[in-house]
Amino acid sequence: MNETIALEVLRYNPDTDREPHFQRYAVPYRDEWVVLDALTHIKDQLDATLCFRWSCHMAVCGSCGVMINGEPKLGCHAFLRDYRNGVVRVEPLDHFPIERDLVIVMDDFMAKLSSVEPYLLVDAAKPLGEGEHLQTPAELNLFKQYAQCINCLLCYAACPQYGLNEGFVGPAALALAHRYNLDSRDTGKDRRAEVVASNEGVWECSFVGACSAVCPKGVDPAAAIQQTKVSASLDWFKAFLLPGGRK
Numbered sequence: 001m002n003e004t005i006a007l008e009v010l011r012y013n014p015d016t017d018r019e020p021h022f023q024r025y026a027v028p029y030r031d032e033w034v035v036l037d038a039l040t041h042i043k044d045q046l047d048a049t050l051c052f053r054w055s056c057h058m059a060v061c062g063s064c065g066v067m068i069n070g071e072p073k074l075g076c077h078a079f080l081r082d083y084r085n086g087v088v089r090v091e092p093l094d095h096f097p098i099e100r101d102l103v104i105v106m107d108d109f110m111a112k113l114s115s116v117e118p119y120l121l122v123d124a125a126k127p128l129g130e131g132e133h134l135q136t137p138a139e140l141n142l143f144k145q146y147a148q149c150i151n152c153l154l155c156y157a158a159c160p161q162y163g164l165n166e167g168f169v170g171p172a173a174l175a176l177a178h179r180y181n182l183d184s185r186d187t188g189k190d191r192r193a194e195v196v197a198s199n200e201g202v203w204e205c206s207f208v209g210a211c212s213a214v215c216p217k218g219v220d221p222a223a224a225i226q227q228t229k230v231s232a233s234l235d236w237f238k239a240f241l242l243p244g245g246r247k
């Protein structure tokens, strides 16, 4: 019961630190604890100055993403038992500026997310009195997996292209744009294309696929991006061959 596990946590307070540095803590080992439990123990019992984000503790809110031994993970979804034989190194998500300790600055992602308008765009809304906007199970299945995104940003931390070019719109925002483009109730595909099909949209992706490999919700942003490339190419050919033919 007295067994402990070592956590090396990256610390950085921009008000007092010149550089980020690691701090080591000995935390009680529990089979059922996840890394988020260990961080909470540190904050409650050892060092109240440690900063990290979390909310749900059940892989739903998307706020607890961190690098654990170099891999992007949800802190609430990574069990200590999987790291039992060594030190657990916890760092903020790669490719984002550090706000403080494990908290990253998310402004860039929020701007990109809003740039793709990830909500239903409808040219002519049906009057309420005409009833629901019905959708068949097949129509729902076209986009359902992309709707599972929790904006945890693990895919951005895993994406080498985003690491090289922070102008890249990136996996989750492009997958969410695709989610709405595929929705039978939506008519905003052309509007989103200005961002999605731009040089820093889908064409910046070199199809490494790391985004899909790390996603904790089974979303496949790499597939969304490749499907969008095909769709954008077809739209371009239609517009090229049939003036006025692009819908």
Ligand code: SF4
Pocket: 148, 149, 150, 151, 152, 153, 154, 155, 156, 171, 172, 175, 211, 214, 215, 216, 217, 218, 219, 221
């Ligand atoms: S696509 Fe997956 S990894 Fe990326 S933000 Fe959404 S849930 Fe997280």
Ligand code: FES
Pocket: 054, 055, 056, 057, 058, 059, 060, 061, 062, 063, 064, 065, 074, 075, 076, 077
């Ligand atoms: S705390 Fe909500 S996803 Fe981990």
